Amino acid sequence: RPGNPYDGHTLAGQIEQVERITGVAVARAYVDRGYRGHGVEADGRKIFISRQKRGITPTIRRELRRRAAIEPVIGHMKTDGHLGRNFLLGVDGDAINAVLAGVGHNLRLLRRWLIRLLCALLAWLSAANRSPSLGFAHRQIS
Structure with a gap:
């Protein structure tokens, strides 16, 4: 959808797009707190929210840290890389x-x-x- 939708409302569409492009079913997704409670956990999918405490294994904790390392790159691309400004x-x-x-x-x-x-x-x-x-x-x- 064009525009600037709320992050939590885009998760189902993003998971479908990833599955369509890669041809692999998404088993786990690592998201921030804005995606909490949007009912995408169906079909055997697990959604892990940042700062979640229960049910976190060392592997999931490591993958959540990896996700957290990407956030500053996106922030720099929005400010320094002018990703936030779109004239097209x-x-x-x-x-x-x-x-x-x-x-x-x-x-x-x-x-x-x-x-x-x-x-x-x-x-x-x-x-x-x-x-x-x-x-x-x-x-x-x-």
């Missing part, structure tokens, strides 16, 4: 905007990696120029 029209515009925000995020990560590689290469080259070459250190010119 329609559902296609929403999809294009999300893809372009992801591309921009990946390009920023790649640029940061290339800058670090260049700095390491320049530091290595400058250190090699300062130290005498070990191959000629034992020879004396007569």
